[in-house]
Amino acid sequence: MCGITGIYHLQTAKPVNEARVRAMADAIAHRGPDGDGVWTAPGVGFGHRRLSIIDLAGGAQPMASEDGQAVIIFNGEIYNFLDVRAELVALGHHFHSHSDTEAILQAWQRWGPDCLSRLNGMFAFAIHDARRNCLFLARDRLGVKPLFYAELSDGSVIFGSELKALLAHPLLRRTPDFSAIDDYLGLGYVPDDASIVAGVKKLPAGHSLLLQRGHPLPRPAQWWDVSFADRERGSEAALEDALIEKMRAAVTSRMIADVPLGAFLSGGVDSSAVVALMAEASTQAVKTCSIGFDHPDFDESRYAAQVAARFATDHRTRIVSADDYGLIDTLVHAFDEPFADASALPTYRVSELARQTVTVALSGDGADEAFAGYRRLTFFNAEERVRRLLPLSVRSGIFGTLGRVYPKLDWAPQMLRAKTTFQGLGRSSEEAYADAVGVTARPLRQRIYSDRARRDLQGHRAEDRYIAAMRAAPARDGLDRAQYADLKIWLPGDILTKVDRTSMAVSLEAREPLLDYRLIEFGARLPVSMRARGSTGKWLMKQAMRRYLPDDILFRKKMGFSTPISAWFRGPLAAEAQRIARGSALGETGWFDGKALDTIVTEHQSGRVDHGRLLWQLMMLDRSLSNLFGVSA
Template sequence: MCGIAGLYHLQTAKPVEKARVRAMTEMIAHRGPDGSGVWTAPGVGLGHRRLSIIDLAGGTQPMASADGQAMLSYNGEVYNYRAVRAELEALGRAFRTSSDSEVIVEAWRQWGPDCLSRLNGMFAFAIHDRERGCLFLARDRLGVKPLFYAELSDGSVAFGSELKALLAHPLLRRSPDFSAVDDYLGLGYVPDDSSIVAGVNKLPAGHYLLLRRGAPLPRPVQWWDVSFADRARGGRAALEEELVGLMRAAVTDRMVSDVPLGAFLSGGVDSSAVVALMAEASRQAVKTCSIGFDHPDFDETRYAAAIAERFATDHRSRVVSADDHGLVDTLVAAFDEPFADASALPTYRVAELARETVTVALSGDGADEAFAGYRRLTFFQAEERVRGLLPLGFRRNLFGTLGRLYPKLDRAPQMLRAKSTLEGLGRSSEEAYALAVGVTGPALRRRLYTDRAVRDLQGHRAEDRYIAAMRAAPARDALDRAQYADLKIWLPGDILTKVDRTSMAVGLEAREPLLDYRLVEFAARLPVRMRVRGTTGKWLLKQAMRRYLPDDILFRRKMGFVTPISAWFRGPLADEARRIAKASSLVETGWFDPAALDGIVAEHQAGRFDHGRLLWQLMMLDRSLGRLFGAGR
């Protein structure tokens, strides 16, 4: 795992100063503490920070192709590099190292952009090809590895693994984009088609960018997509065997490493499945680690310990305080853009614990998106059966009215909190799911905004990208469309961003075997009843894993990493909440109504409403705006 950065002049081959590229890479030194390199030529500069994983002696970057025509800077791992290398050697390509980096640059020289379809891995890379006269930027299928880019006033394009690499360039104008603020409040993160800094772009997952001198900045080209339009044939037993075979291959592929390797183990279905398959493939005890909390309502360590005992892993566990909010500024610095998923706190802690003994850790991320494991998806599927019985106009009048009349009962038992369900039944499938997957809805956001903010938005709404993605999805039914949108928006924007930034902040490489594209494509072809049955998501995966895992792991209620943020803003962060409404960067923007902010804080601290997630969002946004744009901007 590494960090990359660079510059490319689109119009003329102006000299690129090594010091400027080096300054960009220094901003992401945490991604690659083991080494650095800078290469420049007329009109181009590539920089690299290395975290040594494979071929510790020979994988130095930027790396030239054997013929000297191409130069590579690369972040990630290609798990099938040995097979691709063998294919290239059969075609006459020679190799000087044992690294996957060299395989990528030689694959580019052999096949050009078509090389991407041959690579199975997580990656973001830049290749300058002198003979072809271009700079090639590419990102992996699911967006595991990030890549930011922006066109600067001198005609150059700056790019890097994190936003902070671009911020190191003095010509990047720092101006906030309020549509990205609305995206962040609506979704809890700034999605990949948006950026908090105006003019900055993120290369979308499964896309590449081919830059040529003398041509304008092009639009990204999609090189991979997942389709839910086809259905797998075969009975349950055959599909189970195929699934286990794909999972086994994905895990063993990701166990290739020249440095110590382990796994995150929460005791949930997905991490336990990964550890089970690692133990099956390993001659030595698998190194596992988990984080527990000093509050029983949030602690899962007993489940992790049971799995560790079952597979005789070398297990380490650490208990942290449920009031572990001291990491806020660390997270703000790691993410650059505002990020409101509070599970980033324990994710950082478990990455920190893993890094004490390993350099690579496998995680269970991705299965909930691919196999429909989230409760919101099972609820959506149940609601969809009702929506299918009645026309939208009738539902809008009946359930819409009931939803408006039903009280908002934040503190009531879940069975009595029916307001969102009634409102969802009165909407289209796409609108209902877009709101269900969000954090702060349009009405509450509008309450916070000034008239100026509403004008600046010009009708932009965070949820509309979900609606558009679902309507354009290559899919058969509503569950397909919801999962497709999650894979395209939620997965890269929230889950993978969280894991990448927290693991890279401590110099740890995280690998996600359950996001092997072959597994994702297999899951997309499964009939709906093989994904969701009743209130059980990931149905086929859970059935397939019964040969490895006990039912009390497979079928217990999903917890995930939970943090008590609502209590924090009535306790240790009460003063922080009050400051948001009085003297924060939010007020200085002119986009937020101070009286509305003050009302939100008062309602929460008086216990009339639970605004804990919103206050966490506002606090993280305040800190990020202050860090990115400074006071008075």
């Protein structure tokens, strides 16, 4: 795992300032504390920070091909690199290291851009090929590893693993993009097709970019997509066996490392499944770690301890305060762009704990997206049955009216909180799911915006990307379309960003076996009833894992990492909430209505309305704006 950055002159091969490349690489030194390297040639410069995982002695980067014509910098891991290497050796190639980096480089020289389909892993890499006179950038299928890029006024393109690498270049203008702020408030993160810094782009997951000197900057080309259009055939038992075999292969392939390796263990289904399969494959006790909270409503450590005992792991637990808001500034620096998923706090803490004993940790991320594990997906699937029975014209009249008049009963038992269900049934599938997956609904966003902000948006809505993704999905069913959109938007924008930034902030490599693309493709082909059945998501996975895990782990209510943010803004962060309304960087932008913000704070602190999530979003946005642009953003 590493950090990469570079400069490429598109029109003429102007000299590249080596010190500038080094400064960009040093900005992401936390991603690679074990080594660094800079390489320049006419019109191009590469910087690299290395976290040594495979071939500790021979994998230094930037790495040049034997003939010197191609140079690579690479962030990530290729889990099947030995297979790729063997294929290349059979074709007459000779290797000088045992690293996966060299396998990519020689695969590029043999197959060009088509090499991507042979790679199974998480990666973002750049290859400069003097013979082809090009720069090739590529990102893995699901977007586990990030890659930012921007075109500058001097005709160069800069790129890097994190936004802070680009910000180290003096020609990058720091101008905020308000449409990205609306995306952030709507979704809780700045999605992969946007950036809070105007002009900066992110290479989308499963895409590549081929830059050729003398040509304008092209659009990224998609090299992989997942299809929900086909269905697996076979008995339930046969599908269970197939699923377990694919999970086993994904886990064991990610256990290859030349450094200490372990796993995150929350005690939930996904991390427990990964640990079970690691224990099965390992001759030694698996190193596991978990975070517990000093508040019982947020603590899952007893479940993690139960799984650790079951598989005799070398388990470590740290109890942290549920009021762990002291990490806020650390997270703002780690993420650069505003990020409102408060589970980033415990994710940082568990990464910090893991790094004390291991350099690589396997996580359980990905199964909820692949196998419909989120509660919002099972709710949506149930609503879809109603939508299929009644046309939209009928539903909008009946349920739209009920949604408007039914009170919002956040305090009531789940069965009585029907307002959002009525509202969803009165809309199209796409509109309903876009609202369900969002954080701050558009009417509330519009309430806090200034007149200028509403003009500047020019009709832009954060929800529209979800609607578009669902309508374009290669799919058969509403659940298919919702999962497809989650894989394309939520997964890279929220889940993978969270894990990458928090783990790399402490120089830990996190691997996600449940995001093996073969597993994702298998999940997309499963019949809907094998993914969601009633209120149970990940149905086939839970049935299959009964051979390893007890029902009280598999079928307990999903908790996840939670934090008491609503209480914080009525207690220790009450002054912070007041500052949001008066005197924060938000007011300097001219995009927010100060009186509306003051009302939001007053409503929350009086207990009349719970605006905890919105206040958390606004606080993180305020800190990010100050960090990126200064208070006069």
